Amino acid sequence: MSWETVIGLETHVQLSTKTKLFSRASTTFGASPNTNVNLVDCGLPGVLPSVNKEAFYKAIRFGMAINAQINQTSIFDRKNYFYADLPKGYQITQMDLPIVLGGSIEIVSEELVKTINITRAHLEEDAGKSIHDEYDGFSAIDLNRAGTPLLEIVSEPEISSAKEAVAYMKAMHQLVTYLDVSDGNMAQGSLRCDANVSIRKKGYKELGTRTEIKNINSFKFIEKAINFEIKRQIKILEKGEKVVQETRLYDSSKDETRPMRSKEFANDYRYFPEPDLLPVVISDEEIQKIKDEFPELPNEKEIRFQKQFELSAYDAQIIASSKSMADFFEKTAKQTKNYPLLSNWLIGEVSAYLNKELIEINESKLSVENVATLINRIDDQTISGKIAKTIFEEMCINGASPDDIIESQGLKQISDDGAIEEIIDTVIKDNAAQVEAYLQGKDKLFGFFVGQVMKLTQGKANPKAVNTILKEKLKK
């Protein structure tokens, strides 16, 4: 039997506003528990929500970027359920009239471009956090996150593999960071998704029973969780049994999904229009302002980088693919002239390091100043490319300035012809046999002599100068 996977994703994007969706408390991540909390956030009796328009602007910017319909009048609804970290006993969200309707997003998976349609995207407030394992016998509640604005983006069930799901989330990450609607930080929960997974016989139209995997917050886990779920469901279907519609959790430590609650115990959320908020209307002027201030998107940046910095199409594409990398490049380019060298380094050494650490450049210890200095020192021949790699390793670890590393470790390149000549003379003297062989026509030995020079100078000799002088000397 041949099976087909159908996946729809609900992505929660935390909007990068300074204050919360319905209160003026700060949204800064990592504050001490219950410090970014005001009267509204803890749902005290008598408090009322008031809207933060910044969140609407960001949601609209997202909608425009995916060519969606924008609803300029926003109505909010209450989703009622009890949980200890949900202060009011209901979440304010949008049910009937989402701010963003329709649109689509392009993904690239295994070198194929595919368009995934978006059903809707709506604004809602986040809940707080329950902490169950830090206090013996108690659960603790941290309401810092309560009321943080989220944009929930619902895709059509048009994703057909775990790899495509990852590609979708990567495209989403690129888009929301480029649009500056979110910091996209998955580890901090700024971007997370619920995956609705179902299986059907290949060629069938009717959808199979789906399960929903909740709250997945890394590209790696998305792939693993969905693949586990696909296998699990196929196994059930092949036994002739039925998949139970339920909510499941992905446990990364065991690499499995397990049931959270089944549909029979599903909450009746008793949605109804939020009577504490009047409809929020975004004016045509505000829409125009959002259009006027629309940020540059990846493909636009790519073209500009090719023109402005004379980067190759390939380099420009790679650098522009990540907002943080593109920003870093542009800032660094202000402090160095050698753009090709800079882009080579960013695509090569720097990207390799970031990929290994699974971080973005703005989360690393690398600063614009230090990377610019490194490039400039290679460019002005203070150091060789090889030494630069050693320095770079140290910069990654402690964020030290290249000049300090060069100074303290004496890594400055020897470019003085006299000094190099002296060393070459020593090498020629000490390796008479090899010199003889070289002069007899064993050209390959040239590399050996270069190696000897580098050994004696601990790699600090300017390779260009070494080549020139060595060639000169060996002629004689």
Added chain:
Amino acid sequence: MTIQFKSIAELRGMLDEKLISVSELTKETFLLAKKYQELNCFVTMNEEFATKKASTIASGDQTSSLLKGIPLAQKDLFCTEGLRTTCSSKILSDFIPPYTATAVKKLEDAGSITIGKTNMDEFAMGSSNETSFFGNVHNPWKKGYVPGGSSGGSAAAVAAGIVPGATGTDTGGSIRQPAAHCGITGLKPTYGRVSRWGMIAFASSLDQAGPLARTAEDCAILLNLMSGHDEKDTTSLNSEVPNFLTNINQSIDGLKIGIIKEFNLGDLDSEVQAQFEESKKTYEKLGAQFLEVSLPNISASVPTYYSIAPAECSSNLSRFDGVRFGHRAENTDDLNDLYIKSRSEGFGDEVKRRILIGTYALSAGYYDAYYKKAQQVRRLIKNDFDHVFKTVDVLMTPTSPNTAFEFGSKGTQNPVELYLEDLFTISSNLAGLPAISIPHGQVHSLPVGLQLIGNFLKEDRLLNIAHVFQKNTDFHLAQPNLEDFS
């Protein structure tokens, strides 16, 4: 010199003429409150803070604020910083808010002195003040009789002459009905006229704060300060607030008053009916003319209200879960058990009943039939009002179908019996319109109230029409005999 039964305007005069100091006035007020403790008007007194505030206000200083030094009582549903706020519920019986409601803050900032927090139906759910966790409030006119509700404590405190004015809230008649039963004046403003920030919500789309006082003029003084847009309440109206005293003496010659055909007044107690006819004559003498008007959907008001209000209440009261504030049950097994026990112990029967009704009305499969349908009918009722206000200036009805009744005599077997108390008052909440109740006589030695419903934002007209009535009658001057309570 006695201060009992004095209006705000009268007390202002006494303070300005230095016949009494603010401290003396405050002290006298607390003496009265203690003397009539048996009325059970107050849940919490604010003596220490009030006395201290009074001592900082010099009497006779030329002030622009009419309220400087005037004692007021606040319904115990307004959050007051540092002063216990219970909503007359066990679940909030030890709740001390860290902030003050906008309406109260505005009154306090104008120099008024909060004497205490008044008893009420639990979470404002009731029409007799009998659902309070802190016990029944007596009607100052007759011991053992209800003062009406839910703002029963506020109405009784004003009627007993302890304070000249008090705040109330009105979701379906909770200012007007107790004002009527206690023989005082009470105004429910246009929805959104007064900020709801700090008012513990019962039904958000219907709740509205307003004043209770001895006269329409005093209500105007209080409303002048309570009104206005508040950025903390996005449903508060961003429209200009007129000075409600400016046109209060305007002639009502030519005023067109509508009588609602669908309220079959022939079914009422004959004496209540007779009183109503009497007041019509008074207004006619003052130059008003009466027109019968039809509001075809108004008879659906009570069921509409009892679908919407409990639905909103069921959601609004979810926050009382024992987690962050309020009563928390002991010895609970898990989170669910904590919710069930805390809420079962903390809420009274009427509150539970309304949470259940509301939860049902919002449930999947019932939402369309109840909540949504009710909202549609609400729209129709509002349209009816819009329509009649093209031909009349105000509508006139009795405030309540009956006078105050004996404790426990209504609604104990069938709660709907008590829900019908709100027959005349509910529709203005559904339509968001202002309405006032003024005393217009007595039936069986108990006060009866006359209700005037105005068009959107026309409180100034209502106060004018009520004030002119009070200048030409003396029903509002009647004082209960309080011998039974001292």
